[in-house]
Amino acid sequence: MTANRSDAPLLLSRLAAIVGETAVVTDATAMSPYLGEPRDLYHGRALCVLKPRSARDVAEVLAICNETGTPVIPQGGNTGLVGGQTPDPSGSSIILSLERLNQIRAVDATADAMTVEAGVTLAQAQEAALSADRYFPLSLASEGTCTIGGNLATNAGGVHVLAYGSMRDLVLGVEVALADGRLLSALGALRKDNTGYDLTRLFVGSEGTLGVITAATLKLFPRPRSHAVAFLGLRDPAQALRLLNFVKGRAGPMLNAFEVASRVGLELVLRHISGTRDPLAQPHDWYALIELAGFADGEAERVAAETLAVALDAGLAQDATLAQSLDQAQALWKLRESMSEAQKREGGSIKHDVAVPVNEIPHFIEEAGRRLAAAFPQARPVPFGHMGDGNIHYNVSQPIGADKAEFLAHWAEVNAIVHGVVRELDGSISAEHGIGRLKRDLLRQTKDPVALDAMRAIKSALDPNGILNPGVLL
Numbered sequence: 148m149t150a151n152r153s154d155a156p157l158l159l160s161r162l163a164a165i166v167g168e169t170a171v172v173t174d175a176t177a178m179s180p181y182l183g184e185p186r187d188l189y190h191g192r193a194l195c196v197l198k199p200r201s202a203r204d205v206a207e208v209l210a211i212c213n214e215t216g217t218p219v220i221p222q223g224g225n226t227g228l229v230g231g232q233t234p235d236p237s238g239s240s241i242i243l244s245l246e247r248l249n250q251i252r253a254v255d256a257t258a259d260a261m262t263v264e265a266g267v268t269l270a271q272a273q274e275a276a277l278s279a280d281r282y283f284p285l286s287l288a289s290e291g292t293c294t295i296g297g298n299l300a301t302n303a304g305g306v307h308v309l310a311y312g313s314m315r316d317l318v319l320g321v322e323v324a325l326a327d328g329r330l331l332s333a334l335g336a337l338r339k340d341n342t343g344y345d346l347t348r349l350f351v352g353s354e355g356t357l358g359v360i361t362a363a364t365l366k367l368f369p370r371p372r373s374h375a376v377a378f379l380g381l382r383d384p385a386q387a388l389r390l391l392n393f394v395k396g397r398a399g400p401m402l403n404a405f406e407v408a409s410r411v412g413l414e415l416v417l418r419h420i421s422g423t424r425d426p427l428a429q430p431h432d433w434y435a436l437i438e439l440a441g442f443a444d445g446e447a448e449r450v451a452a453e454t455l456a457v458a459l460d461a462g463l464a465q466d467a468t469l470a471q472s473l474d475q476a477q478a479l480w481k482l483r484e485s486m487s488e489a490q491k492r493e494g495g496s497i498k499h500d501v502a503v504p505v506n507e508i509p510h511f512i513e514e515a516g517r518r519l520a521a522a523f524p525q526a527r528p529v530p531f532g533h534m535g536d537g538n539i540h541y542n543v544s545q546p547i548g549a550d551k552a553e554f555l556a557h558w559a560e561v562n563a564i565v566h567g568v569v570r571e572l573d574g575s576i577s578a579e580h581g582i583g584r585l586k587r588d589l590l591r592q593t594k595d596p597v598a599l600d601a602m603r604a605i606k607s608a609l610d611p612n613g614i615l616n617p618g619v620l621l
C-alpha cells in the first residue's frame with residue numbers, strides 16, 4: 148500500500164475533515180520553512196503540512212495514513228541537526244507539525260512534575276517550571292524554538308547533562324499516538340513503577356519512527372538560587388581534564404556545566420558574532436566555561452571564587468574570570484553557544500557529535516587532529532563541547548579561501564578519520580544529536596548487529612506498514 152498521487156486530493160480532504168481546512172497547509176510559500184533544516188544539508192517535498200490541535204486528532208490522522216500507506220514525518224521546532232524531521236524529495240509524505248499542541252496541561256510543584264504537550268517549546272517548559280518556583284534543567288542553544296516532543300524524540304542533551312542527565316533522565320511518562328491510530332497514555336508523576344517494559348523510554352530517542360509523542364510528564368527540581376559562571380584560559384585538553392576532576396571534587400553536585408573550546412573556535416566567534424569580546428587579557432590555546440549552581444544565597448559565587456583561586460595557584464589553569472553579574476554570565480555563555488553559528492558564517496564545516504570516555508578526551512582530540520592534519524593539512528579542526536560528559540562537537544572548518552562545496556565533498560573521508568579514532572576508544576558516533584538521515588548508514592556499520600535486529604523487531608511491531616519517518620534511523 149503506497150499513497151498514489153492521484154489519491155492525494157481525497158487523502159487531503161479526509162485529513163481536513165479531522166484537523167480542519169486551515170490546518171492542512173499546501174501553499175508552497177507557507178510550506179517552505181518546514182521542508183529544509185538548520186544545516187541546509189537536506190531539503191524535501193511533501194503533500195502538505197498538517198497542524199492538528201489535539202492528541203486525539205494526531206491519532207486519527209495516523210489511522211488514515213496507516214490505512215493509505217502515507218509516510219508521516221513528525222516535526223517539532225525543526226531544529227534537529229541530522230535531517231530526521233525533513234521529508235524525502237518524493238513529495239509523497241505529510242509533515243505532521245506538533246506546533247499547535249502547545250498547552251501546559253499541569254504543573255505540580257508538590258509532586259515535582261509537570262505535564263506538557265509535545266509542541267511546547269523548551270523555553271516555555273522552563274518558564275512554566277519557574278512560575279511554580281521549580282527548575283527544569285534541560286538547556287540547549289535552540290531552546291527558544293525546539294519542542295519537548297523533539298527533545299524526547301532525539302533524547303536531547305545540552306549543557307546540564309553533567310548534573311541532571313539527558314532528556315531520557317528527565318521524563319516520567321509520555322502520551323504517544325501509535326501508527327495504528329491508538330493513543331498510548333503512560334503519563335503520570337510516579338517515581339516508581341515496575342510493571343513491565345519501560346515504554347516511556349522506548350520512545351525517547353526513537354526519532355519519530357515508533358510513534359508520535361503528543362505529551363509528556365517531566366521531572367521538576369528545586370530552583371537553584373545562586374549561580375556562578377567562570378571562563379578559564381587553558382594550555383591544552385589534558386589540563387582541562389585535570390581541572391574538571393579538581394572542580395568536581397571541590398564543588399560536587401554544584402557543578403552544573405563544564406564546557407571546553409579551542410582558541411580557533413573563540414576566534415571565529417569574536418570575528419563573526421556581534422557584541423562578543425575576549426574575556427581574558429591574553430589568548431590561550433584552550434578554554435573552559437564552568438557553571439556552578441547553589442541553593443543558599445551566594446553559595447555558588449563563594450565556592451566558585453575559592454575553587455578558581457586554588458586552581459590557579461595549583462597551575463590547573465593559566466587565567467580565569469568569574470562573571471560579576473547576570474549580563475557578564477550571559478556574555479560568557481554567548482561565546483560558547485555561538486560556536487556553531489560562527490562556524491557556519493566562516494564557511495563549510497564537517498560535523499561530528501562524538502562521545503568517548505571523559506578521561507580519553509585529550510587523547511581523542513590530539514589523535515583526531517594528528518590524523519586530519521596528515522590527510523587535510525589546511526582544514527581547521529574546531530573542537531568544542533560538553534567535556535564533562537565526554538561529548539565533543541569535533542567540527543572541521545574548511546581551509547581559508549577554499550571552495551565550500553569542494554571541501555564538503557570530503558564529508559565521508561573526514562568522518563572516517565574522526566570516527567576511526569572514536570571507535571578505537573569505544574566511543575559513540577552520535578552523542579546527542581541522534582541518527583536521522585545523516586548517520587543512518589554509519590549506524591549500520593557501527594552498531595552491534597544483534598542490537599540492530601532488536602531495533603528492527605520493535606519497529607515492525609509498532610509500525611508494521613513503515614509509515615513513521617521511513618528512511619530515518621533504521
Ligand code: FAD
Nearest residue numbers: 223224225226227231294296297298300303304305355360
Ligand atoms: P525537530 O527538529 O522538529 O525533530 C527532530 C526529530 O524528532 C525528528 O526525527 C522528528 O521526526 C522527531 N520528532 C519531533 N517531534 C516529535 C514528536 N512529537 N513525536 C515523535 N517524533 C518527533 N541537541 C542537543 O541534544 N544538544 C544541544 O546542545 C543542541 N544544541 C543545538 C543548538 C542549535 C543552535 C541547534 C539548531 C540545534 C541544537 N540541538 C542540540 C539539536 C536540536 O535542537 C535538538 O535535537 C532538539 O531536541 C530537536 O527538537 P525539535 O523540536 O526542533 O525537533
Ligand code: ZN
Nearest residue numbers: 305532540579
Ligand atoms: Zn551539544
